[in-house]
Amino acid sequence: MSFVLALDVMGGDKGPEVSLNALKDFLKNNKQVYCLLFGNEKYIIPFLKENPGLKNLVEVIHTDEEITNTTKPLVALRNLKKSSMRLAIQSVAEDKAQAVISSGNTGAYMALSKMIIQTVDQIDRPAIATAIPTLRGQSIMLDLGANPECNIKNFVDFSIMGHIFAQNLFNIASPTIGLLNIGTEEFKGNPLIQEAARQISQLPFLNYSGYIEGDDIMKGTTDIIISDGFTGNIALKTIEGTAFFIGKLFSQEIKNSLLAKLGVLIAQPALKRLKNRVDPRNHNGAVFLGLKKPVIKSHGGTDVKGFCNALKISLKMGQGSFYSDLEKSLDETFSMQSTQNN
């Protein structure tokens, strides 16, 4: 079975080399993948000349229009009709590829995907979801910034999508769901989140565990963490910032002491294992859930290893049963809610 992937080569803070080198590694282990490369050929052609083995595994679609990190979503929608990101998304909408991946401008990527690939019929707004490491392994978190403000239906949609995503990505039959709040008691939060909690808890196919707090995220208290995009984005970046903070203090303290340097040298293998467990590259690759086709977003600042992980997620999303499973669950929810309302 062959799988066609659309790659926006121009995204990413470190230039096209990151995604191209990651692709090279990825194709070695995934012989069934064929890749459409969207971007400026002045970067792509020299890379393919250096790597002649890739020649039959990729097709180059040249464009010199590019979306940068400062391009406003509206400009990306209205003015840049031939950007590499847009063409890559279009190829999926036109069934020329089964999934699209980019590490470019998130706002533009989401806006273009919504317009071109469109949202699943019963979902109002797509959400950004990613896996994060926790004490129990890993959890799924969404929304991470697509929807700064959410209504009740958005929270319910996120829970259903998170449920199917966790089933597909982690193979957990009945993943637990936690709603991020400022306390675990029923009366905590605001009326919106309280009504969302009530509605989520009424869907029998979801394994709803109740409210969770900020410190539950990394404990892995639940397999899925649901929040609005404002809170989710700030929580995720706070995790990154705190990990950076502790790492930095660690280096500072070690640097100032010869004895500490020696100690760290001796403990090196254990510290490496620790570093590997918190390495964000092992979880790189967010998915825009709720669109009709797989749209995968890599972190803009990642490297070859990180981008490779996002490529793996693209393949999983394209080959798994996420979209048919989601449709089934949405139909079930709809018919249940119709019955309740009659």
Next chain:
Amino acid sequence: MSFVLALDVMGGDKGPEVSLNALKDFLKNNKQVYCLLFGNEKYIIPFLKENPGLKNLVEVIHTDEEITNTTKPLVALRNLKKSSMRLAIQSVAEDKAQAVISSGNTGAYMALSKMIIQTVDQIDRPAIATAIPTLRGQSIMLDLGANPECNIKNFVDFSIMGHIFAQNLFNIASPTIGLLNIGTEEFKGNPLIQEAARQISQLPFLNYSGYIEGDDIMKGTTDIIISDGFTGNIALKTIEGTAFFIGKLFSQEIKNSLLAKLGVLIAQPALKRLKNRVDPRNHNGAVFLGLKKPVIKSHGGTDVKGFCNALKISLKMGQGSFYSDLEKSLDETFSMQSTQNN
């Protein structure tokens, strides 16, 4: 000069011993402090018998009514008229003490304080503020949970209060202010936060730096971090959770390797310094800003060292010029806004 402090002995997850032992340590170094102890004498009297040196430094006000962590704020307000927390707050409202401290139920403490001590005239809603460690030293963060939903004026009020609080607590003449958002570009977030940003930036006595993101918190990008209480609470608890996560992974990896144990032993002094720099006890003590008198909240789960830090903050808040400075700034803001509207 003598300073009278009202202490709710009954708060805290670990029983009255924590606050009483912390007080004992604190009084040794702060001879000017006299303390009113509110709580059940069956805990307090035996402690005073064991510590006869305290006899002339404290007064016991017995009550057997108590607010627990599960008491709903409304019950605390309506039914428990003689709780230790309420009596302690009342003593400050009646000028029998200059500051009140408790490690009890935050919701009940805030509700009782608002009713009894009342909010500063030009402030709509009090906020919970605390210091947190950052790469640049420490920063002030508010609101941490008192106001799950905020309007524009709340954000402006929080900025003014944070400004005066940072001046008083850290002695920074012109502390920088960051508004927590999901991006640093002007168009990020929602209309509410954008208008709040505009209004904060127009107050010339504030040093407004613009939007900051979740990963800026621990970097110490700004001296003050402003957010609504929902986001702030989740960000703070996410910091705690992430620090716990990394600490736990560290122990797990070390435990499994004899060599790593040796390395850690050698690096011990450096690791201790690191631990001290992230120790939440060194920053324990949140302040309910916006009330007419100093109300200090200690973390319920802290120990003697942590509670001692909260006691220091109580003294600072009671002796500093926070309240007169705040009044001046609010008057300045009010007259400026009146001029603009005419």
